[in-house]
Structure formats: C-alpha cells, structure tokens
Amino acid sequence: MTRSSPPAPPVPLEDRRFDVVLFGATGFTGRLVAEYLAAHADANGVRWAIAGRNEEKLQAVRSELAARDEALHDLAIRVADSHDAAALDALVPETRVVCTTVGPYAEHGLDLARACARHGTSYCDLTGEPNFVRSVIDECHDVARATRARLVNCAGYDSIPSDLGAHMAWDHARRAHGEGLAWVKMFTGRTRGAASGGTIASALGLMDAAKKSKDVRRLLLDPHGLDPERRAGDGAPDARDGFEADQRGVRFDEDLGRWTAPFVMASINTRVVRRSHALFREDGGGYGQRFRYNEAMSFQPGPRGLVTASLVTVGLGGFFAAAALPPARRLLERFVLPSPGDGPSREAIEGGFFEMHLLAETESGRRLRGRVAGTKDPGYGETAKMLSESAMCLAKDGARLDPRFGVLTPASAMGMRLVERLRDAGMTFDVHDA
Ligand SMILES: NC(=O)c1ccc[n+]([C@@H]2O[C@H](COP(=O)([O-])OP(=O)(O)OC[C@H]3O[C@@H](n4cnc5c(N)ncnc54)[C@H](OP(=O)(O)O)[C@@H]3O)[C@@H](O)[C@H]2O)c1
CATH class of the missing domain: 3.40.50.720 (NAD(P)-binding Rossmann-like Domain)
Structure with a gap:
C-alpha cells in the first residue's frame, strides 16, 4: 500500500x-x-x-x-x-x-x-x-x-540517554526554578561496549546512502534535519556561538574543564534532542526560547587528555576513510567487523557499562549538572x-x-x-x- x-x-x-x-x-x-x-x-x-x-x-x-x-x-x-x-x-x-x-x-x-x-x-x-x-x-x-x-x-x-537527559534537565529547571533552559551539553564518560553486525551494517548502509544521494548528505549536515519542518537554508548551522554546528575536531570545553572530541553518535542524538524541543515548542515554549544542545566525547583536562582526544579523532576519521574505500571496506568486512547476527559475548555485555555527564544552564544563568548511566554494555x-x-x-x-x-x-x-x-x-x- x-x-x-x-x-x-x-x-x-x-x-x-x-x-x-x-x-x-x-x-x-x-x-x-x-x-x-x-x-x-x-x-x-x-x-x-x-x-x-x-x-x-x-x-x-x-x-x-x-x-x-x-x-x-x-x-x-x-x-x-x-x-x-x-x-x-x-x-x-x-x-x-x-x-x-x-x-x-x-x-x-x-x-x-x-x-x-x-x-x-x-x-x-x-x-x-x-x-x-x-x-x-x-x-x-x-x-x-x-x-x-x-x-x-x-x-x-542512540538516543535515549541524550534525549531523556536533556528532557530531565528541562523538567528540573521548570519544577525547581520555574524557568526554561538556555542550553544543555552532554559528554560521554567511562564507557565499555562493542558493536553487533546489524549495527555495523546500518552504519555502512548510511555511508552508502550518503555517497549515492545529495539529499542524504544534506540531511546529515543539517543540525535541524529531524525538526518537524525543515528550516529554510537547510544545512547551514546556526553558528551564533558555535553551539549548533557538529563538533569536528578536538576542543577544550571551558564549561566542563576537559578536552573533548567528536562523538560518533552525536549526528543522530543531537537531531533527536532538537526534534524533542521542536515538538514541545508546538505546544508552548519548548525547552527554552533559544534552546541549544550539543554533545561530545570527554577526556582528562591535562596533556594526556589532549593526546587521547586527538588519537580518538584521528582513529575515527581513519575508520570512516577506510570504510569509504571499496578494497579497505572489503577487508574490514571480511576480517575485522562482525557479520549480521553476530555481536558481543554474554560476558562482554554483562561486563559493559556507560555514563554520560550533563551540563546545563537555565535561561537566568543558573548551572545544572547531571548524569545518565547504565551497568551493562550500552548498545545491547x-x-x-x-x-x-x-x-x-x-x-x-x-x-x-x-x-x-x-x-x-x-x-x-x-x-x-x-x-x-x-x-x-x-x-x-x-x-x-x-
Ligand atoms: N540504537 C542502538 O543503540 C542500537 C543497538 C543495537 C542495535 N541497533 C540496531 O538494531 C538493528 C538490528 O541489529 P542486530 O545486530 O540485532 O541485527 P541482526 O542480528 O542482523 O538482526 C536483524 C534482524 O532483522 C531480521 N530481518 C532482516 N530482514 C528482514 C526482513 N526482510 N523481514 C523480517 N525480518 C528481517 C532478521 O531476521 P533473520 O534472523 O530471519 O535473518 C533479524 O531478526 C540494526 O539496525 C542496529 O543498528 C541499534
């Protein structure tokens, strides 16, 4: 039908x-x-x-x-x-x-x-x-x-910890202080997890779709790509204070006091949180008049954190570059990546965990902190x-x-x-x- x-x-x-x-x-x-x-x-x-x-x-x-x-x-x-x-x-x-x-x-x-x-x-x-x-x-x-x-x-x-994390911050700001939010940032903390074949197939499928279709590439670059109505000028991030652009490199976050790097799941999580805000806005003010959201991986504050954040960023870029080249992709699929139906062992799932740290600011400038965490492999x-x-x-x-x-x-x-x-x-x- x-x-x-x-x-x-x-x-x-x-x-x-x-x-x-x-x-x-x-x-x-x-x-x-x-x-x-x-x-x-x-x-x-x-x-x-x-x-x-x-x-x-x-x-x-x-x-x-x-x-x-x-x-x-x-x-x-x-x-x-x-x-x-x-x-x-x-x-x-x-x-x-x-x-x-x-x-x-x-x-x-x-x-x-x-x-x-x-x-x-x-x-x-x-x-x-x-x-x-x-x-x-x-x-x-x-x-x-x-x-x-x-x-x-x-x-x-993806994307419950981010989406409910931001929502929980809004709920607290309204109940405790009677106000909305100016912004929320989420940062990955200690995490141990792995990927299944189905997850890898989905990620590679998305890369293939982006390679073939200009519309998909534009959608992926649009920070508001999942909003109810896509805005005029799709793909142009509102960079008034750098908030709405996707993080591409290593950055020291002054609010968190730590080095940060791009988080691979931010491309979906940030869009989901912005869609939530936009849907609540249809019934009222949403999370805040000019609510902004972003997320990243976080590392230690000193030189070790800078080095780790840089290595992670380069490693991630290297993986996607390899997956985009057909011969390297074939090798990855044959020898490195799990096949559909496969995934981490029971022990790995039970031994996994994750945490995400939340920072937020209310519209009057009051700071909030929070944490979302789980005690098993996050993806499974x-x-x-x-x-x-x-x-x-x-x-x-x-x-x-x-x-x-x-x-x-x-x-x-x-x-x-x-x-x-x-x-x-x-x-x-x-x-x-x-
Ligand atoms: N958001 C997250 O955190 C998260 C975490 C884990 C997984 N995922 C996503 O969940 C999905 C599944 O991952 P997975 O590792 O579980 O994959 P998987 O092991 O390959 O399982 C895929 C399932 O889909 C079924 N299937 C495939 N084609 C079908 C069709 N035409 N009609 C009916 N059923 C069909 C398969 O049936 P057969 O057994 O008959 O082949 C199997 O039950 C992926 O998209 C992955 O990205 C997301």
Whole structure:
C-alpha cells in the first residue's frame, strides 16, 4: 500500500490480542529484547508475542525462552517479511505496540512504520539512521496523528540517554526554578561496549546512502534535519556561538574543564534532542526560547587528555576513510567487523557499562549538572532494557503520557514516565543544581 492510501479504520485498542509484538526476535539484539520481555512482561501485565520472517528460527527462540520459563512454551509467534505489506497489515492490528529490531531500518523498516501509522498501532525502534527517521516523519507523521499512534524512533543507546537527559534537565529547571533552559551539553564518560553486525551494517548502509544521494548528505549536515519542518537554508548551522554546528575536531570545553572530541553518535542524538524541543515548542515554549544542545566525547583536562582526544579523532576519521574505500571496506568486512547476527559475548555485555555527564544552564544563568548511566554494555544490555521499557510504557502507560501523537522522540512521547521506568530498571538519571 502506498502513502496515498486512506488510513484503515483502526481496530479499537481494547480489542487487540497483544500489548507488544517484538518484530525481529531472531536477530542479535532481538533475542536480548525477547529475554528482557520474558523476564518483565508478566509483572507489567503485558501480553506479548514474537515475530519475524523465519518461523523455524522463531520457534528456536521460543524454545530457548521456554527452557528458562516453561510458561513461554505457548508464547505466540507471527510470521511476516518486512517487505510484505499484506502480512504486515494482518500483524499490526493484532497489537497495541510493535517493537522492532529489524534493521538496517532504511533498508527494511519503512513499510512497518507505515502500517503502524495506518492502523493506529504505536511503534518503537532502535534506528540510528537519520535518513530513515526523516522518511518516517515525512510519510507517517500526519497519518499517525490522525489514528492516534505514537511512533518512536531511536529508543536505544542512540538516543535515549541524550534525549531523556536533556528532557530531565528541562523538567528540573521548570519544577525547581520555574524557568526554561538556555542550553544543555552532554559528554560521554567511562564507557565499555562493542558493536553487533546489524549495527555495523546500518552504519555502512548510511555511508552508502550518503555517497549515492545529495539529499542524504544534506540531511546529515543539517543540525535541524529531524525538526518537524525543515528550516529554510537547510544545512547551514546556526553558528551564533558555535553551539549548533557538529563538533569536528578536538576542543577544550571551558564549561566542563576537559578536552573533548567528536562523538560518533552525536549526528543522530543531537537531531533527536532538537526534534524533542521542536515538538514541545508546538505546544508552548519548548525547552527554552533559544534552546541549544550539543554533545561530545570527554577526556582528562591535562596533556594526556589532549593526546587521547586527538588519537580518538584521528582513529575515527581513519575508520570512516577506510570504510569509504571499496578494497579497505572489503577487508574490514571480511576480517575485522562482525557479520549480521553476530555481536558481543554474554560476558562482554554483562561486563559493559556507560555514563554520560550533563551540563546545563537555565535561561537566568543558573548551572545544572547531571548524569545518565547504565551497568551493562550500552548498545545491547542497556539497549534491550531501554527498548523493552519503551514498548511497555507505550502499551500500558497511555493515561500517564501527554496526549501527543505522530512520529515522536522518546522524550516527546514518554517524557518523565520513561525516566521513572528506567530508574526502576536500574539506570541512573540524575540532575541537580551545580
Ligand atoms: N540504537 C542502538 O543503540 C542500537 C543497538 C543495537 C542495535 N541497533 C540496531 O538494531 C538493528 C538490528 O541489529 P542486530 O545486530 O540485532 O541485527 P541482526 O542480528 O542482523 O538482526 C536483524 C534482524 O532483522 C531480521 N530481518 C532482516 N530482514 C528482514 C526482513 N526482510 N523481514 C523480517 N525480518 C528481517 C532478521 O531476521 P533473520 O534472523 O530471519 O535473518 C533479524 O531478526 C540494526 O539496525 C542496529 O543498528 C541499534
């Protein structure tokens, strides 16, 4: 079905058989999400099912889950290919929420988002691909608003810590001081994590799309590329005080008192935070009259920090340069990078962790400090938690969420309710006056 098809009258939410369908349960991240839901769905009163394109693999996932909890022998399975619109049209109205780990999303994700918008089914995913998010906004926002669905992209390590971190700072500024924010900066702190094959495939897919399409290149350079309405003069950062341009090199941040370097995920995280602000602005002032946001990696203040920040910047540039050259890319794919379906070991996931430091200034110049942290590998252990809690929040907490629908961010869809859930699940979200 195409964009011009009229929305089907949605099946009433109370008539839906499931609260959450996990699509992509056979993938590396999907299995981790399935394990998280297996452990927490009952306590949340969540009726759930697993789905994917391969029935045998889905049965194997169910057997693994049932080996730990025999009640899951009867876990429902649904089979659908992400490019089969008829199969998606049968699956999507069965549930209140679809939670999808089928990626690369730009390659496999748009038909599902369209089906969710049409059927009034809420949706969350793990994309970090700005071109995919832009397509979902352009194609699904108005339809999802009409059917009262919340479509939430980027509900994993990118971009929940950044998006909810900034949102939490705004919540504190309003409640404690009755004012908005002038700016927020987030900095990575101590972090241990790795990448899966699906994540690498998504990053390489984005590079390929940028190589082929001028529109994608412009989008990636546009600091407001995910705002509801793209501004005139797309791609020209508002550099009034250097805030809105992406950090390209090593810089000493005077507010933090540390050396900083570009953070690879800033290209999506900063756009998501700015979209949240823009969506809140539609209902009022947003995070602040001239709210600005940026993020970077941070290192020690002295010469060692300068050297490390420089090495990281050069290393990152070298990796992307190599990945852009076909022979080097083939070598990387063959010998260095994980393949789709592979990822870090259980020990690595359990032994991982992350923290992000937050600095903010209110509109009257009051300084805030904060921290967002997790105790497992950010991209897998903590991401499975963030995505699953988002899905359960969308399915069960509707009465406590703002009545905002369409293509949303984690903060604009679930706000402080999701912060509460993630705190209860062991993550740190802390903010206080400096
Ligand atoms: N935001 C974050 O922090 C974060 C963290 C982790 C992952 N991710 C993203 O999550 C995505 C998945 O990563 P991963 O490592 O889990 O990938 P993966 O192991 O390769 O899994 C991909 C999943 O997609 C399914 N799939 C592929 N094509 C399909 C189709 N046409 N129809 C239905 N299902 C299809 C696969 O099914 P089969 O098993 O049948 O092949 C598999 O279940 C990637 O885009 C990655 O970037 C994001």
